[in-house]
Amino acid sequence: MSTRHLVIIGNGISGITLARQVRKLDSETRITVISGESDYFFSRTALMYVFMGHMKFEHTQPYEPWFWEKNRIELKKAWVQKVEFGAKTMVFDSGEKLTYDSLVIATGSKPNKFGWQGQDLKGVQGLYSKQDLELLEENTHQGVKRAVIVGGGLIGIELAEMLAYKKIPVTFLVREKGFWDNVLPKEESDLVGRHIREHHIDLRLETELKEILPDSSGRVRSVLTSKGEEITCELVGLTAGVSPNVDFLRNSELNVNRGVKVDAFFQTNIPDVFAIGDCAEFENPPATDRRNIEQVWYTGRMHGETLAYNLCKQPVPYQPGIWFNSAKFLDIEYQTYGTVPSTWDEGEVKSFYWEHSSGKVCFRMLMNASGQILGVNNFGFRLRHEFFDQAIREIWTGEKVIAKLDKANFDPEFFASYYIEIQKAFKAQFGGNFQPAKKSFIQKLFGAKV
């Protein structure tokens, strides 16, 4: 293979996975990764832990600095101003230029702003990038007596937790009836809502942001809500989702809609130009339960893996496997495997739901009309990915899944054996020809109580 020059814009999980995998498959290609955000790849999801003092920023970097040189992955710190696709050249904000043979756009997302009055005031910000984190540190350095967070998703609750660390009281405006209830079924959404309030966060459901009001110096003074209330605050966090970070590519030959339009091979409308990760918008969703923009860490990684293979071996279409995801809501961990939408047709889908008396641990399994598993949600305890990947792929019956649930348990040793309770509850509700697991002697002796 000739020494083509592969240039990747963006050093997030998609771009870096691509660079690493290309290097593994092909030692010839010259690889350059461009980022204006940071010197080295870091885990975006870990920014909150830097703010809360769990880690230093360098701890979020999965590879030591020597890794890049050793693997001949050139890093360039710059912002790309525009790309001249005809000349296969990009222009940096310094005016400097770089030419490529193949270009991959992996520029991720930016926080949504919906044209609210006052959304660009001082003290109003989103939380996505390293720069956002630095801005947040500056904005919360002193004098913040209350913060308002707008938008009840994963970033919103992270921001709430971060501000709670600084002992800043938080009012959390959520448009929907329940926290993240476009993704979570009602019971799960309620469970998280209760936990948010347990942390003294002022959760306001069915409340929207109307307007952000300034003080005389152009800083935020207060917000007006859809319920007509004015809340005095010194910080506003805009966390109502993210959208592809592709503005610098608009008004060019590249086909850009919400994101960069790609086919199943991550190919854009321009030859040798590809897009992966959060910023890519598929012509058709990759699977029936997927959207055409995938904004998750894991999908970004899979995009990178797949495109690397396509660039070095042969073109294969992107085909994600069984869906999985995870998050942590303050102290409560959440995992999901397969398809569990927020609502379903009672006639076609059977739901089994179990909740622990603490109200902080729950399990849901959806089954089709013939009782076969569609997916699970679990909160407050851990379940094994491999187990559910297999169970859903092989379309096990719900009964079989529950009967083997002890094999799926991924909680540390001596933790409460919730799976036994779940098995009993399932048997009571749906029947089934299995015996709930028994506690081992050691568990009886030392294990935590359910």
Next chain:
Amino acid sequence: MKWFEKIGLGLFLIGLTIFTVIPFLGTYTLSEELVLANTKDIHKEKMAEILALMYGQEYGSNFSFLSSFGENFNTYNDNLKAQQLWDQVIWDDYGFALAKAAASSPVTENPWLWLGLSIGLAVLGGYLYNFRQYAEEPAGIKNNGTFHSKLKNRGWLGMITGGYLILFYILLYWFPAYLVNLVWMVEPISRMLSGGPASQWFLYGLVYTLAILVMGVRMFRKYRGNKYQQLRTASVMFFQTSFAFLIPEILVLLNQPYFDFKNIWPLDYDFFYDYQISTFLSGGGMGMFMLIWGILLIIVGVPVFTYFYGKRWYCSWVCGCGGLAETVGDPFRQLSDKSLKAWKYERWIIHSVLVLAVVMTVVTIANYFSGFSFLGNVTNQLHSFYGFAIGSAFAGVVGTGFYPFMGNRVWCRFGCPLAAYLGIVQRFKSRFRITTNGGQCISCGNCSTYCEMGIDVRAYAQKGQNIVRSSCVGCGVCSAVCPRGVLKLENGPEENRIIDLPIIIGNDSIKLNA
């Protein structure tokens, strides 16, 4: 901070200050009777003569007393050395015994009071500070502010703490004569337990045990809701209090040899020293049992338990060094170096110590069976080198004194020969591994950051690879701090335990090694 936390912190600091001041209290007066009573028969006459100038003089501090003692004693020895009269040189160090005998202070007169004011207040304060931590918050991981702390992130408070610990260890190992007041203070407890006088080691054992107990309470609070951490902490508290501290003292009370039943060679490096062997052999049935028990632990206990549970059964559930690291050291676990370079140094250093310990022991045993004719001199030199460099400097001064600089497992990671032995078994013949939960890792780095052994856990987790590392002590904190439920300590079949080229599940397009 709650009011009782403030009071707790205050009491702790008062106790610590009094503990620090105690060695400097009182006066020292030596007499011929004291010298005769505290020296070996063969030295009695000589020592009484050497120190004659000091009799009846009242020294105002341990400094003046010990410097005068040193002058008189060294003049005598140096003279003989200059004349190469080696067999007449007095090699024993009577500094501690004579200082202890000569001391007269408020502490020697009223040890219980001073014990209460120093260690007692510190323990009470520490307990008050810890016992309700995080009570207002729901159970969960409590690492908020770790890297903003002046203590836990090598700030000025960490430097002072480390400096204090290092100084304490230097005095304890090489200048115990300065600490005799503290030893007097714990004398009554020693009398109660073993019937004998207290040494600096008794003082150390008591402080060590209490530190583990008080900071164990902190662990219970910090890891509320994590049964694995709770049980593990309870276990190290139990083994330290009973096996390491009380049982050996009680054995002495019962006229049996002093023995810690859970200490294993080569951590217990003098297990095969001739004086130990003769203690066992002259110790009747109990002595013989100790010898056989100790050998069984080495050749059966370590491999069998490590095969089934990994080295964690010892390092983070039983061991005393581990016990201190996991309680007192827990606030510093994030300071271990995770670089590849550190891992390289680690493997060279720890295995060198293991080789040294084995060679030393083989020479010792050969020497013993040859009736002390084989390399007798070399054996002694090896013993004193090992005792100084490894047993004291590395395990004590660096091992604990460096908590606030290099994390809480410096000794366990770089130095402990038993950890090296357990690690070899764990790496090559064990059912233990840390399992990665499929593709759920988000590379956040909490696991690596809080790994006290400096293992880059994330490097494995993000590839979907099981973590099988000789150094892993199975503390379970990586699993505890993981926000996505990715890590689980497991014992399972050896098949597929080590996967060199893992594939992360979830992508059906292609199969690439991560």
